[in-house]
Amino acid sequence: MRRSVSVAGLAAVLMLGIVGLSVGQKSSVAPAENKASLLEVKIDNFSFGPASLTVAVGTTVTWTNRDDIPHTVVSTDEVKTFKSKVLDTDEKFSFTFNKAGTYPYFCSIHPKMTGKVIVQ
Amino acid sequence: MSRKKNDEIIHDHNNDGIDRRGFLKCMAWVGTGTLCVIQGGVLKSYALGRLPGMTAKEAMGELSFVQISDSHMGFNKPANPDVAATLKIAMDKINALPTVPEFMLHTGDISHLSKPEEFDTVDQILKAAKPKDVFFVPGEHDVLNDDGKQYLERYGKGSKGSGWCSFDKKGVHFIGLVNVLNLKAGGLGTLGHDQLEWLEDDVKHLKSSTPIVVFAHIPLWSVYPEWGWGTEDSAQALTYLKKFGSVTVLNGHIHQTLQKVEGKVTFHTAASTAFPQPQPGKADSPGPMKVPAEQLKRVLGITDVNYVQGQQALAVVDSSLA
Numbered sequence: 001m002r003r004s005v006s007v008a009g010l011a012a013v014l015m016l017g018i019v020g021l022s023v024g025q026k027s028s029v030a031p032a033e034n035k036a037s038l039l040e041v042k043i044d045n046f047s048f049g050p051a052s053l054t055v056a057v058g059t060t061v062t063w064t065n066r067d068d069i070p071h072t073v074v075s076t077d078e079v080k081t082f083k084s085k086v087l088d089t090d091e092k093f094s095f096t097f098n099k100a101g102t103y104p105y106f107c108s109i110h111p112k113m114t115g116k117v118i119v120q
Numbered sequence: 121m122s123r124k125k126n127d128e129i130i131h132d133h134n135n136d137g138i139d140r141r142g143f144l145k146c147m148a149w150v151g152t153g154t155l156c157v158i159q160g161g162v163l164k165s166y167a168l169g170r171l172p173g174m175t176a177k178e179a180m181g182e183l184s185f186v187q188i189s190d191s192h193m194g195f196n197k198p199a200n201p202d203v204a205a206t207l208k209i210a211m212d213k214i215n216a217l218p219t220v221p222e223f224m225l226h227t228g229d230i231s232h233l234s235k236p237e238e239f240d241t242v243d244q245i246l247k248a249a250k251p252k253d254v255f256f257v258p259g260e261h262d263v264l265n266d267d268g269k270q271y272l273e274r275y276g277k278g279s280k281g282s283g284w285c286s287f288d289k290k291g292v293h294f295i296g297l298v299n300v301l302n303l304k305a306g307g308l309g310t311l312g313h314d315q316l317e318w319l320e321d322d323v324k325h326l327k328s329s330t331p332i333v334v335f336a337h338i339p340l341w342s343v344y345p346e347w348g349w350g351t352e353d354s355a356q357a358l359t360y361l362k363k364f365g366s367v368t369v370l371n372g373h374i375h376q377t378l379q380k381v382e383g384k385v386t387f388h389t390a391a392s393t394a395f396p397q398p399q400p401g402k403a404d405s406p407g408p409m410k411v412p413a414e415q416l417k418r419v420l421g422i423t424d425v426n427y428v429q430g431q432q433a434l435a436v437v438d439s440s441l442a
Binding site for chain 2: 070
């Protein structure tokens with residue numbers, strides 16, 4: 001009985017923690033002290049690198065365009081979970097993944113460019 | 121290269137008065153600015169700019185227009201830090217043609233980032249060209265952020281859907297198609313169901329002897345799918361054009377000139393006025409290709425197209441900016 005209460009208590013704290021992280025964050029870069037949950041994808045040579053990225057729930061992923069041509073980052077699901085504006089060279093886009101799942105995305109200007117983020 | 125040469129018809133397999141072998145041989149010269157004209161069943165070639173003893177009518181036929189493409193106004197990286205300057209040179213080149221073309225076709229990527237000031241600058245520069253009418257189709261760089269709403273407001277007068285249209289000039293039927301919207305992940309260019317239905321209906325009642333010119337941004341043939349250089353549903357579009365004796369397809373997007381003749385269809389892609397791109401598969405990616413500054417103008421260009429009534433195939437001539 002006691003164990004289940006403490007587990008429930010732990011779960012509650014965890015839940016609050018996750019809610020706290022996602023509240024007030026839209027698609028902006030996460031604060032610097034949260035380095036562990038910040039990950040980068042470089043866009044260069046018409047490709048996303050790494051093309052497949054596995055992250056923990058709550059991680060903010062930042063795409064940086066290092067190519068000399070503009071690109072976008074658009075999720076391929078119907079609801080368009082994330083959709084960047086056009087990124088010219090050196091421009092960035094960030095998104096925080098709060099739900100586990102697999103998120104395939106592509107560049108809407110050059111649709112052959114595809115990638116995915118796996119959130120666990 | 122300056123040559124005056126007559127090619128006689130030797131192989132006329134399609135009975136259409138065109139010697140394919142001669143035509144293709146002629147096509148191989150076009151990169152150096154050679155004019156090929158089919159007149160009276162004979163293919164004649166002349167170096168552009170050296171048209172001795174030829175009347176303007178003989179040289180240019182009954183309809184002459186010019187295609188420009190991929191001006192990418194707003195691009196400013198090393199491959200070409202001044203795309204406005206090279207677009208202006210293209211206008212000078214057009215103005216120096218022996219006959220003033222009746223109009224211009226811009227096959228897209230007018231702007232680089234769909235910014236209003238980029239479109240404004242192109243409009244301004246195009247005003248310097250003698251041909252006052254310009255017909256556009258959008259490139260993927262022209263429909264960013266708003267699914268083409270701004271493009272339609274600026275250039276979509278009289279068009280349908282996302283900007284497709286058709287019009288007639290001197291008996292030639294022109295069809296502008298849009299294949300840069302609703303692109304799917306991993307996919308190529310796409311025309312879509314509505315546009316295909318419109319196209320089928322648009323050409324249904326035309327006589328098969330009507331010369332057809334189709335213009336669209338992304339190539340309507342499979343140039344290099346790995347780099348997205350193709351259109352998923354173009355085969356369907358081409359079936360609607362099967363009955364016609366002469367179809368010329370003019371595209372942009374790949375920033376280099378390539379030709380393909382398939383039966384009665386001539387596919388042609390234009391050079392960019394902004395920057396070149398690598399040949400299919402010859403680089404890691406299809407991005408802007410840097411060349412030594414003194415060579416830049418040689419890999420940018422315009423395309424001059426001439427139609428002689430009675431002759432089915434149109435004469436398509438590329439010339440570089442230098």
